[in-house]
Amino acid sequence: MSIVVTARKSKRVLLGLIGSPIAHSATPAAQEAAARAAGIEAHYHLIEVAGAGRDDLAAMLDGIRRLGFSGINVTFPYKEAVVPLLDGLSEQAAAMGAVNTVVVNDGRLIGHNTDASGFATAYRRLGRQDDDKPVAIIGAGGVGKAIAFALAGCGVTRLRLYDTDRNKAEALAAALDARAETTIAASAEAAAEGAAGIVNGTPIGMLPDRGIPIEAGAIKASQWVADAVYHPLYTPLLKAAQKAGATVMTGRELAIHQGVDAFRLFTGLEASETVIGAAFDAVLAAREKAGHAA
Secondary structure, eight states: OOOOOOOOOSSSSEEEEESOOOOOOOOHHHHHHHHTTTOOOOOOEEEEEEEEEHHHHHHHHHHHHTTSSSSEETTOOOTTTTTGGGEOOHHHHHHOOOOOOEEEEEEEEEEOOOOHHHHHHHHHTTOOOOTTTTEEEOOOSHHHHHHHHHHHTOOOHHHEEOSHHHHHHHHHHHHGGGEEEEEEEESSHHHHHHOOOEEEEEEEEEEOOOSSOOOOGGGGOOOOOEEOSSSSSSHHHHHHHHHHHHHEOOOOHHHHHHHHHHHHHHHSSSHHHHHHHHHHHHHHHHHHHHHOOO
């Protein structure tokens, strides 16, 4: 069902992120900076729990409800697992079955997906006119679902899905319904063949992993390639795409735009994209400096 979020313009807000691993997240700095620029104070807490089952997640969410949080973000691997534990969902989050933003609204936990809205903004700014050319999405989990819905909403009419778990790809194709013509590929390379763009919706390539979700030779200069991962900013996939001469979109774009949308849901206020971007960049620059010093 569709949920209308009422603005709560409190001067102090408590926010958080549930996921694992999340020590690298730039979201705390970005959301706290956005709050300062908007004239309020925010504390953003990392809730890193590995291997949480349904009961663990339910207990954490109950704590969020009771401890005065305005809302939380949810990341890998819990974007789908939290869905049945919430009190309500936005229309789009319900359709895709994945949530990355939870708002506490009068004691009720309402799930949204700003990965979808954020990726849609990032994609539109690429200025592509893919129309009836297929776009390949590697990974049909939480972020892959959001990206698929975002692209369909931006007018991309053909999507090719690949996941190592074919059942996930089939479930996403069913959820998309008539939003786009969807085919399931037997491999990432098959999905990418002749595609206008390639999107990595998996954690492959996120440090300490140094993998690549597709053979580098499958990437062509005519394509655009996006990665949801931003640790590192230029993943092995994006480095391969650059070498091939393709247009690249780093995970920075998704992180910033979804953060702007999440802040609006959390506070009822508009976030400065410039401020969020600067805070994000400062975190990555500090991390890179620390890495060189190590």
